[in-house]
Amino acid sequence: MTASDLLGSLGACVLSHRELRDDAAAVEPRTQAVRQPEGTDKPSKPQDALLCGMKLPLHQVFYPLGFAVEIITNSANVLEAATESFGHRSHCRGESALQVRIGISEDGHRECPPEPTRREYNHLYSLVADPDNQALLDLKTCANFTWLTRSALQNRLYFRYNFLEKVVYLLLGASVVTDVHAACVSKNGRSMLLCGDSGAGKSTLAYACARAGWIYTSDDTCYLVNDSPIPRVIGHSHRARFRPEAKLLFPELHDRELTPRMEGKPSIEVPISELPVSNTAAEATVDLIVYLCRQPSAPGTLAALPRGTATERARSELYSAGEIRAMHEQVLEILFDVPTYELEYCDLDQGIQLLDHLTRST
Secondary structure, eight states: OOHHHHHHHHHHHHHHHHHHHHHHHHHHHHHHTOOOBTTOOOOOSGGGGGTTTOOOOEEEEEOGGGEEEEEEESOHHHHHHHHHHHTTOOOOEEEEEEEEEEEEEOOOOOSOOOOOEEEEETTEEEEEEETTEEEEEETTTOOEEEEEEHHHHHSHHHHIIIIIHHHHHHHHHTTTEEEESOEEEEETTEEEEEEOSTTSOHHHHHHHHHHTTOEEEESSOEEEETTOSSOEEEEOTTEEEEOGGGGGTOGGGTTOOOBOOGGGOOBEEEEGGGSSOOOBOSEEEOOEEEEEEEOTTOOOEEEEOOTTHHHHHHHHTOOOOHHHHHHHHHHGGGGTTSOEEEEEESSHHHHHHHHHHHHHHO
């Protein structure tokens, strides 16, 4: 080998060494940039990047729908949000408590994460907004964990609607209740579910009934108690939610601001205590089921529907899958023999009058 060849080889080795050193320097900041949970040191082990050892020293029990749920977290702000969502109930049904674990990490960003994408396979469920904000649930065992950044928590409504309440109601729905897309009101000792497609007027008619002295249980979603021998539902009797156009129907909503919700649906949410509603009940026995059909020129009619209609339609509206769906379909069988009707109406006064007649005649 000539001297010139030797010098060329040494130059190549030096260049390669410099390239490797530069590459290592470029990788090193990424390793150090792992986001850490509140109150923890920098990672000292490779597995710390998984946040698998996140400490959750804070906990408090809440009673959504009357069932005990323990929120376990490392942030006091999580417990404050849970109080806003579930602090209205103190009654406890059953003996065991579900546990929901929520870990908060620092991220250095101010932007609120996007709406989470939901996926489900059999009893496995995920909510993923981005790599740092996600929740994983096993709906069969109720094991779960939610990893979020401080920027997600700082937007309290985003956190409550997209993660906290979603996770809690998913777990309750997988274990003790079955949700039904319906409002619930009562009069003359008769409680009824108001069902129908989106836009049929469930929330507005239920609230109009409540303003007229009916007992209010829920405006949009009810939860059948799975182990009840009779069809019994629990509702969100502490609040009412409306579409923006409800401001045209109810003057007390004129100054209310829109509340961002999941799935891009704006609404007006108001505590029932701030509305002209005097009678509420957190639970009700289902005596009647009415499917609403609102049409501008409807003459106002009530027609009986075949037995089993409510069970069939409620099953078609289920969001659950696999084993959980099979359980829900079985629970909905309890609605099979509940008297079911279709109401065609054009305005709220007409609808209230016909529903009042139904409670008196059945």
